[in-house]
Amino acid sequence: MLVEIASHQPAVSQNEIAETIGVTSQAVSDYVRDLVESGYVEKGGRGRYEVTKEGVDWLISRTDDLEAYLDHVNSDVLGSVEVDAAIALNDVAEGTEVGLVMRDGVLHANPAGGTATAVTVTGANKGEAVGVADFEGVVDYDTGNVSVLPVPTVTDDDRLNPDVISTHAPDEGLVAVAGTEAYALVSQSDVDPDLRFGTAEGVAEAGMLGLDVLLIAVTDEIPRHTSKLRDRNVPHRVLDSDAF
Secondary structure (H helix, E strand, O other), rough: OHHHHHHOEEEEOHHHHHHOOOOOOOHHHHHHHHHHHHHOHHHHHHHHEEHHHHHHHHHHHHHHHHHHHHHHHHHHHHHHHHOEEEEEEEOEOOEEEEEEEEEEEEEEEHHHHOOOOEEEEEEOOOOOOOEEEEEOOOOOOOOOEEEEEEEOOOOOOOOOHHHHHHHHOOOOEEEEEOOOHHHHHHOOOOOOOOOOOOOHHHHHHHOOOEEEEEEEEHHHHHHHHHHHHOOOOOOEEOHHHHHO
């Protein structure tokens, strides 16, 4: 009720509020009267109401409680019934406890066990996707590292030697490209990119899942990527293109 009053103040239509929250106009009138008496709402002329400072403070306290409740629902309640997918490392039957391991950035179900466990909700042959739920423990894997190779824009006189890409490409990991100039440089090298459209979200996700990434990016694309990498706490470094 307070949210609706705050959204429409000072001219508040009790009929509109009643339709929005699904109660009668009389109920709205009763609620508003209680809010005025509690000091959360101040009444002006006819149909004019404003939420007081006390009302705002009360709303803030309730939204904090609501956020904590939603976290509880998402992590403790929904998390316990959530079904995820993993790659079966061996044939596995439904209802089997398996270990969870991360390989090449993909979750795998290992019948031999692991630091984290789950129960299969489907059966699967080796190499197939299997549904897992009832998670316990933490999947043990290290975050990957992202190396960023800056590529000058088309208006810049500087140029990079395409051979620099193979020098920095990870032996096991991904090569991602962001920007037309970066793609042109990669096209002249002997390296095939794994991510033709290396979005900031995709590169950060790969790093979070344990993959080393070489990101070849136009200079004006780099701030978006490094910002996302910092937000996700993914180790990264920007290579010094002047040294090439």
